[in-house]
Amino acid sequence: MFQTFDDLSDPSCGAPHAALLRAELSRRGLDGFLVPRADAHQGEYVPPHDCRLQWLTGFTGSAGMAGVLGEEAAIFVDGRYTIQVRDQVDMAVFPARHLVNEPVTDWLAERLQPGQKLGIDAMLHTVREVRRLEEICESAGATLVKLNDNPVDSVWMDRPEPPLGQVFLYPVELAGRGAEDKIAEIQSALADKKADACVLTQPDSIAWLFNIRGSDVTHTPLPLSFATVPAEGKPSLFIDGRKLSNSVRDALADLTDLSEPADFKPGLEGLGKAGARVMIDPGLAGIGIADAITKAGGTLLEAQDPILLPKAIKNETELKGARTAHVRDAAAFVNFLCWFDEVAPKGDLDEIAAAEKLEEFRQETGVLKDISFDTISGAGPNGAICHYRVSRSSNLKIPVGKPFLIDSGAQYEDGTTDITRTLAVGEVGTEMKKHYTLVLKGHIAISTAKFPEGTTGAQLDTLARIDLWKAGLDFDHGTGHGVGAYLSVHEGPQRIAKTGTVPLKPGMILSNEPGYYPAGEYGIRIENLEVVTPARDLPGGERPMLGFETITLVPMDLRLIEPALLTVAERDWLNRYHERVRAEIGPLVGAKERIWLEQATKAI
Numbered sequence: 001m002f003q004t005f006d007d008l009s010d011p012s013c014g015a016p017h018a019a020l021l022r023a024e025l026s027r028r029g030l031d032g033f034l035v036p037r038a039d040a041h042q043g044e045y046v047p048p049h050d051c052r053l054q055w056l057t058g059f060t061g062s063a064g065m066a067g068v069l070g071e072e073a074a075i076f077v078d079g080r081y082t083i084q085v086r087d088q089v090d091m092a093v094f095p096a097r098h099l100v101n102e103p104v105t106d107w108l109a110e111r112l113q114p115g116q117k118l119g120i121d122a123m124l125h126t127v128r129e130v131r132r133l134e135e136i137c138e139s140a141g142a143t144l145v146k147l148n149d150n151p152v153d154s155v156w157m158d159r160p161e162p163p164l165g166q167v168f169l170y171p172v173e174l175a176g177r178g179a180e181d182k183i184a185e186i187q188s189a190l191a192d193k194k195a196d197a198c199v200l201t202q203p204d205s206i207a208w209l210f211n212i213r214g215s216d217v218t219h220t221p222l223p224l225s226f227a228t229v230p231a232e233g234k235p236s237l238f239i240d241g242r243k244l245s246n247s248v249r250d251a252l253a254d255l256t257d258l259s260e261p262a263d264f265k266p267g268l269e270g271l272g273k274a275g276a277r278v279m280i281d282p283g284l285a286g287i288g289i290a291d292a293i294t295k296a297g298g299t300l301l302e303a304q305d306p307i308l309l310p311k312a313i314k315n316e317t318e319l320k321g322a323r324t325a326h327v328r329d330a331a332a333f334v335n336f337l338c339w340f341d342e343v344a345p346k347g348d349l350d351e352i353a354a355a356e357k358l359e360e361f362r363q364e365t366g367v368l369k370d371i372s373f374d375t376i377s378g379a380g381p382n383g384a385i386c387h388y389r390v391s392r393s394s395n396l397k398i399p400v401g402k403p404f405l406i407d408s409g410a411q412y413e414d415g416t417t418d419i420t421r422t423l424a425v426g427e428v429g430t431e432m433k434k435h436y437t438l439v440l441k442g443h444i445a446i447s448t449a450k451f452p453e454g455t456t457g458a459q460l461d462t463l464a465r466i467d468l469w470k471a472g473l474d475f476d477h478g479t480g481h482g483v484g485a486y487l488s489v490h491e492g493p494q495r496i497a498k499t500g501t502v503p504l505k506p507g508m509i510l511s512n513e514p515g516y517y518p519a520g521e522y523g524i525r526i527e528n529l530e531v532v533t534p535a536r537d538l539p540g541g542e543r544p545m546l547g548f549e550t551i552t553l554v555p556m557d558l559r560l561i562e563p564a565l566l567t568v569a570e571r572d573w574l575n576r577y578h579e580r581v582r583a584e585i586g587p588l589v590g591a592k593e594r595i596w597l598e599q600a601t602k603a604i
Helices: 015-027 052-057 079-088 104-111 127-140 151-155 179-192 203-210 246-253 261-273 287-295 308-312 316-346 351-363 380-384 430-447 457-470 568-588 591-600
Strands: 032-036 065-069 073-077 096-098 117-121 143-147 197-200 226-230 236-238 257-259 277-280 299-302 376-379 403-408 410-412 419-424 480-482 491-496 509-512 528-536 545-550
Touching: 015 032, 015 052, 015 065, 015 151, 032 052, 052 065, 052 151, 065 104, 073 079, 073 104, 079 096, 104 127, 117 127, 127 143, 127 287, 143 287, 179 197, 179 203, 179 226, 179 308, 197 203, 203 226, 203 308, 226 261, 236 261, 246 257, 257 261, 261 277, 261 287, 277 287, 287 299, 308 491, 316 351, 316 410, 316 419, 316 528, 316 568, 316 591, 351 376, 351 403, 376 380, 380 403, 430 457, 430 509, 430 528, 430 545, 430 568, 457 491, 491 509, 509 545, 568 591
Parallel strands: 032 117, 073 096, 117 143, 197 277, 236 257, 277 299
Antiparallel strands: 032 065, 065 073, 197 226, 226 236, 376 403, 403 419, 480 491, 480 509, 509 528, 528 545
């Protein structure tokens, strides 16, 4: 099985580890230190070797930071983790603050004293982030000290070894383009920007560029590595050679110069000494990368990672693979739903058993590579925790009379999936049906949206919330994130969110997942994946419009819907969607499941 359910928090975290870190800071003459959840690649999934925030505090979420001063500390998390952080972290040692509303910079501004030294690991904080920290320190009369090593590592006695996942070639039959073609495109973009080279810090960008995949982190086939791409000549890939078989090494050697990670900083300094204009993404590259270039004489050209947009706009081969993967995945999910409806009402099913059974159905496809993230299997109050991770200690039986939320995904070589369904277990109350239907209305509004070229995710985000807002409700996460092609299930730069400033373009894949979470009661979320479709003329329209193609094909629970709250157009959309699910998925499941599907997709 790909998912484990052990408790990840270390009971020795908190005060004992904070004391060890403070002693090390004192030895180094530092008055404080910041411990982000990030690694040097700023990725969502961090190998155990780099889980410093978890070691220090016990927090296992995917975003956060701890600030440690001589007499005080705090942990900063976003709205997804406000409940989880209190369950995992000793609030007496690390009081929780909201990462956005009460940022670490405000906390530092209130506490730093003249003459104090605040330390950071220069590879773990981005150029953009460090500028703000430097402003705060300067205003307080303090100094920001950029370290080339990490004090946590000096006191983390049982720190795991770095990962050595094997790298494999991703065939052009699935990628749709050869690596040579991709490299040429990026080099042309660099020439247009008058850049001599760019630095790539994101492993998924590197995987896409060189048509490789790896296994260094959970749930995403990433080879942890760095790369530099010159405007002319061969790129350089900095990766531990132990990850490369002879055949992979030979294939990559035709595309790029291969070097060990220890050669990365000297390589950056070499660009600097040559007086190169080097493009870096200030929101992704660590300040240590920028400093290595500029201190050696180079010039920085700050711009978005040039891989992000080409990677986000899927070619026809990638889109075909995604559609195929979603049909396969939908059949597995329908098998699960049929089983769930038979077992859950008996009252003995728990969160872990449900998650394991869904993974089992996906395993039966014979082509599952991994799940795309830890399944969110939330019963009752656990469903109200947006990014809940079930463990042996938190595992609840799924109650009858409340919705059950399951958010999961799969990694297949031809595509990455992500789907959330909220399921009725027994008879649910009127208020729950109202909440579900308001979420459904927002989901349909996104799915049916038509919008002109240049529209951003932020402009669409309100559509998913407006009916909730009218009822005085909302949700504290974005409406949608980008999804990769057998890469990260959370991919940028596209997103549907209040902060989604990137224009949506045909070929992008995004999630559509509004929700509602009454704390301590239950959670509701409905998620499909959508492909941005090319512009087309609408009857009577004055300009061509983009739209969405839904590629997730799994029924929505009719027992949770209050039909009177839906408009005629919304009911028509739901009926057409279910008709399509029945037609495309029905032939792929067994006789019992087909009978269940007929009932689950009947018109309302």
